[in-house]
Amino acid sequence: MSGIRFDAVRRIYGHEGRGIVTLDGVDLAIADREFVAIVGPSGCGKTTCLRMVAGFDRPTSGSVKVDDVVVGGPSPERAVVFQQFALFPWKNVFDNIAFGLRNKGVAEAERRERIAHYIKLMGLAGYETAFPHQLSGGMQQRVAIARAYALDPVVLLMDEPFGALDAQTRVVMQEELVRLSRVNPRTVLFITHGVEEAIYLADRVAIMTRRPGRIKEIVNVKPIRTSENWDQHAKIEDVMDLPSFVHLRTHIWKSLREEKGVEGA
Numbered sequence: 173m174s175g176i177r178f179d180a181v182r183r184i185y186g187h188e189g190r191g192i193v194t195l196d197g198v199d200l201a202i203a204d205r206e207f208v209a210i211v212g213p214s215g216c217g218k219t220t221c222l223r224m225v226a227g228f229d230r231p232t233s234g235s236v237k238v239d240d241v242v243v244g245g246p247s248p249e250r251a252v253v254f255q256q257f258a259l260f261p262w263k264n265v266f267d268n269i270a271f272g273l274r275n276k277g278v279a280e281a282e283r284r285e286r287i288a289h290y291i292k293l294m295g296l297a298g299y300e301t302a303f304p305h306q307l308s309g310g311m312q313q314r315v316a317i318a319r320a321y322a323l324d325p326v327v328l329l330m331d332e333p334f335g336a337l338d339a340q341t342r343v344v345m346q347e348e349l350v351r352l353s354r355v356n357p358r359t360v361l362f363i364t365h366g367v368e369e370a371i372y373l374a375d376r377v378a379i380m381t382r383r384p385g386r387i388k389e390i391v392n393v394k395p396i397r398t399s400e401n402w403d404q405h406a407k408i409e410d411v412m413d414l415p416s417f418v419h420l421r422t423h424i425w426k427s428l429r430e431e432k433g434v435e436g437a
């Protein structure tokens with residue numbers, strides 16, 4: 173079991189009582205092996221929420237729990253893909269991916285197999301010994317994604333992971349994430365500005381208010397996806413124009429538009 177729970181999470185940055193209220197009462201329960209996407213205006217506190225699950229930040233009040241235990245710090249069971257690629261500059265592609273696997277104690281033969289699989293899948297074959305500064309931004313992000321997928325974590329935390337990718341690679345990554353999360357479900361918290369991406373990938377889409385952020389509304393996609401039969405092998409371009417998809421997209425956009433007005437989001 174590896175559900176995520178936010179209970180009355182408040183986060184204030186700055187001096188006590190005089191800082192900026194970033195989050196103000198976030199309540200969200202993500203079930204074990206559920207895929208939840210968060211959308212919301214820029215600056216509403218999405219990354220802050222994810223950092224708390226990762227163990228990089230703590231609520232000022234309220235609690236964030238994984239598997240019913242308050243998150244106390246980072247863990248290899250909770251892999252993170254950041255908005256900006258965050259590779260070790262002094263390690264080559266292979267070693268960047270291998271690092272977490274070694275830490276986790278994955279045996280060498282399996283480690284090599286997993287690394288080879290994801291290097292190929294992410295279109296990085298031939299770049300095993302290249303260093304991050306020798307790669308394009310999109311390639312670095314693919315290494316970061318390969319590193320997280322290869323860990324096969326219980327909880328996968330992704331903060332706009334495909335934002336820096338070119339359109340074709342983004343679709344490959346989205347489809348791979350669908351494949352991974354349907355075939356071998358894990359608990360995913362996925363932040364995106366892409367409403368279509370959120371609908372395509374997630375079981376539920378949580379919409380946040382503008383700052384100070386809280387969960388405004390949760391849209392349940394899974395029952396619609398299942399009944400409309402775009403659950404398994406559907407490609408994003410094949411489902412985007414279906415009436416059920418368009419209906420969800422319109423609804424989410426309307427809700428987001430109401431939150432316009434702060435920090436130009």
Ligand SMILES: Nc1ncnc2c1ncn2[C@@H]1O[C@H](COP(=O)(O)OP(=O)(O)OP(=O)(O)O)[C@@H](O)[C@H]1O
Pocket residue numbers: 185186192194212213214215216217218219220221383
């Ligand atoms: N370490 C910090 N110290 C002070 N303020 C912070 C810190 N981290 C975040 N903030 C503030 O909290 C607010 C929310 O930031 P956050 O990065 O969570 O937003 P976001 O929803 O992820 O935005 P975006 O969509 O632009 O990525 C912002 O006003 C930001 O300036």
Ligand SMILES: [Mg+2]
Pocket residue numbers: 218219220255331
């Ligand atoms: Mg962010």
